[in-house]
Every structure is written in C-alpha cells, then in structure tokens.
Amino acid sequence: MTLQFKTSELVKEAEALMPTDWGNFRMLAFRSDVSDYDPNIVMVHPDMDPSEVVTVRIHSECITGDLFHSQRCDCGSQLDAAMTRIEKDKGVLLYLRQEGRGIGIINKLKAYNKQDEGLDTIEANEALGLEVDARKYGHVSQILDYLGISKINLLTNNPEKIAAFEDGPVSLVDRLPIEMALTKNNSNYLKTKKDSMGHLFSKF
Numbered sequence: 001m002t003l004q005f006k007t008s009e010l011v012k013e014a015e016a017l018m019p020t021d022w023g024n025f026r027m028l029a030f031r032s033d034v035s036d037y038d039p040n041i042v043m044v045h046p047d048m049d050p051s052e053v054v055t056v057r058i059h060s061e062c063i064t065g066d067l068f069h070s071q072r073c074d075c076g077s078q079l080d081a082a083m084t085r086i087e088k089d090k091g092v093l094l095y096l097r098q099e100g101r102g103i104g105i106i107n108k109l110k111a112y113n114k115q116d117e118g119l120d121t122i123e124a125n126e127a128l129g130l131e132v133d134a135r136k137y138g139h140v141s142q143i144l145d146y147l148g149i150s151k152i153n154l155l156t157n158n159p160e161k162i163a164a165f166e167d168g169p170v171s172l173v174d175r176l177p178i179e180m181a182l183t184k185n186n187s188n189y190l191k192t193k194k195d196s197m198g199h200l201f202s203k204f
Contacts (some may be wrong), residue, residue, distance in 0.1 A: 009142075010030045010142040011032065012029070012146060013031055014028070018043070020175070022083040022087040025043045026043070026045075026046060027041060027044075028044065030042065030139065030146075038097035038187075039097070040094065040095065040096050040139060041082070041095040041097075042092065042094055042118040043095065045087060045089075045090040045091055046202070048090050048091060048092060050148035050150070052151075053153055054090075054091050055085060055086055055153045055179070056149070056153070057082035057085075057091070057092075057093045058137065058140060058145070058154070059078070059079055059093060059094065060096050060099075060135055061096050062076065062079075062100075063105055070131060071183060071186060072186060073189050074180035074190060077180040078178055079182070082155050085178075087176075092149070096137070101125075102136070103134055107128060110128055111125055111128060111132050112124075114127050120188060120196070121188075122192060122196055141169055141170060144170050145169065149170065150173045151170070152170055152171070152173065153172075153173055153174045155176045156175060156176075156178065157177060157178060158199055158200075162175055169199075175200075183197075
C-alpha cells in the first residue's frame with residue numbers, strides 16, 4: 001500500500017446535518033473533479049475541537065461489510081465501533097471511496113470466488129492480476145487541514161497508516177486499537193491481515 005499525501009486539489013462540494021444512530025454529525029462531501037461521482041465523505045462530530053487532539057478514523061468503503069453486514073471481513077463492525085468511539089470522543093470519520101482495497105466491487109466479488117477456492121485475500125488478488133492493496137490516501141491531509149486539525153489519535157490496526165503520518169503535516173499523538181472478534185467467517189481474512197500485512201492485533 002502506498003500512502004501519498006501530495007495530490008490534486010480537493011474541494012468541499014456540500015455539507016449537511018446528519019442525524020444517525022450514533023448521534024448528530026456534520027456530513028461533508030469532497031471531490032477533486034467534477035466527474036467524480038464517488039466523493040469522499042467526512043463525518044464530523046458537531047462539538048469537535050480542532051485545537052485539541054482529535055480522534056480520527058480513516059475508513060475505506062466496503063459495500064459488502066458496511067452496507068450488507070458481510071461476515072467475510074470486519075469492516076462493518078469496525079465502522080460501527082469507530083462511529084461509537086468518535087461520538088464519545090467528539091472526533092471525525094473519513095470515509096474514503098476505495099471499495100475492496102481499491103479494486104472495486106466487481107473485482108472484489110471475483111476475488112471472493114478465488115478465496116472460496118482456498119486462496120487468501122492476497123493470493124486471490126494476485127491470481128486476478130490485481131494489486132494486493134490499491135488504496136491511496138492522498139486526500140487525507142487536505143481534509144484534515146480543511147477541518148483545522150493538526151493533532152490526532154488514529155483509530156487503526158494498520159502500521160502503514162501509522163507510518164504515513166511520521167513526516168506529514170499532521171501529528172499522530174497515539175494509535176487507538178480497533179479490533180473485532182475473530183469468527184469462523186472472518187478468521188482467514190483477519191489472520192492474513194496480521195501474518196502477511198503486519199496489522200496490529202492483540203487478541204490472536
């Protein structure tokens with residue numbers, strides 16, 4: 001995964017109050033091009049104070065997990081846990097439109113079929129000639145800068161996301177674990193994250 005912080009200019013196109021199961025939030029939509037029909041979404045707690053250390057979650061879109069509660073991954077559970085923590089801490093969620101680690105929903109479903117044949121998530125992508133992780137994070141710093149945020153506690157298990165803030169304009173004060181339960185349906189997925197991608201898990 002390549003985490004890059006220099007990218008095209010991002011523009012906030014719309015903002016509205018959004019009542020949710022986790023409380024009221026400001027929902028902002030950002031895009032970098034007029035033809036971009038999948039803008040990045042930001043959920044901001046109305047009492048977020050950018051002068052303080054802000055709890056932040058960078059969450060990549062997962063239609064199967066976030067919307068349909070698929071048990072093949074931990075994404076939907078992580079999103080719910082992140083929103084619960086963000087409501088408590090008065091933080092921010094960045095919802096990046098990078099379905100299937102950047103390969104899109106069609107390729108993701110094809111990769112699922114490969115996984116059902118016995119391949120792990122990395123092997124499945126490679127068998128289809130796809131990148132293991134095609135996500136980009138170039139707009140993160142622009143969004144945080146727009147919100148006036150300079151210090152964060154990052155909700156993540158991903159060491160590459162942590163490393164990305166080492167020389168950037170935003171200071172990473174602390175990492176906050178966001179670990180979900182290991183189940184029979186997500187065990188291979190989570191173990192591949194830990195063993196092959198270096199994700200930080202303490203539960204297994």
